[in-house]
Amino acid sequence: MAELRWITAFLDLPADSFDAGTEFWQAVTGSGLSEPRGDRKEFATLVPRDGDPYLKVQRVEGGSGGIHLDLHTDDVAGYVEHAAGHGATVRQRGDHVVMTSPGGFTFCVVGHPAGAAVPTPVPWWGGSSIVDQVCLDIPGPLHEIETAFWARLTGWEHTAGRFPEFSSLERPDGQPIRLLLQRLDSDDGPVRAHLDLSSTDPIAEVVRHRSLGAAHVHEHPRWTVLRDPAGLAYCVTERDPTTGTLPPLS
Structure with a gap:
């Protein structure tokens, strides 16, 4: 069975408060910030003082924002099949697969490298x-x-x-x-x-x-x-x- 290797929590921040929200979470976690990426430079990683990243930010253009999860695995197709078999729904396919749980919570199955070292407090x-x-x-x-x-x-x-x-x-x-x-x-x-x-x-x-x-x-x-x-x-x-x-x- 495809295995869950790492979990990343994404802070989906509204566009009009993205900068303020990002600066706040950098300060709270003592993190640095990666270079922005994505077609609209909407993604960035909170880089911890030690260990591997597990918190990221995303600028969202509509709604009030929220949290979603990235689930890292070495076998994206297998993990998507595993999730669907237990009631998840595929919403979008691409470099990563966007899914929703039976209760409507959004998560992504991703194949890009997972972390190995958990950051310390x-x-x-x-x-x-x-x-x-x-x-x-x-x-x-x-x-x-x-x-x-x-x-x-x-x-x-x-x-x-x-x-x-x-x-x-x-x-x-x-x-x-x-x-x-x-x-x-x-x-x-x-x-x-x-x-x-x-x-x-x-x-x-x-x-x-x-x-x-x-x-x-x-x-x-x-x-x-x-x-x-x-x-x-x-x-x-x-x-x-x-x-x-x-x-x-x-």
Whole structure:
């Protein structure tokens, strides 16, 4: 069977806030920026201080933006067949294959070189942090089929979370992105996604992000929801950025 070698998370940023959003995520992650590429120079890579890239930005001309995933494999045709066999739909073929999950979430199957070294957490004045998780936000009626799809597509073990609305797929060693699955209260719309950061000091991390231009949205006991300058929501969590684990419930 075709194997999943690497996951890249793409920040799809609206054209009118692309520069602000890109600068923000560079600052948050301590990354450099590659030369732009694409027919309209719409793509760029956030280059980490160590390890291999796994975050990229794309300027989108319509809509409010969002997150999509690139799934890297040595066998694009085989992986596309594997995905389609579990309910994904092919939307566009070319150098990469654009697909949607059963719940309507967009991902691409790509054959260009995958990474090999996972970046380490970025140190800063309050500790360290890293973007290391994509949370799939799944409307209630789609949750069961979407969760089963991603477990079969990746081959990663599905485990229950500490909170009933969350579960996760156990990330193998050598993968930069964890996948969290959240059951939403709403019944409407397709599956969406947002980024999560783990941090050694989430309170100071939130202060840092707000100083860089993020807006506070909502406070939870174990995470804070923020919005970046391009309008994308994301979370700062209290997971340990080295181990990916949460501290014990008090």
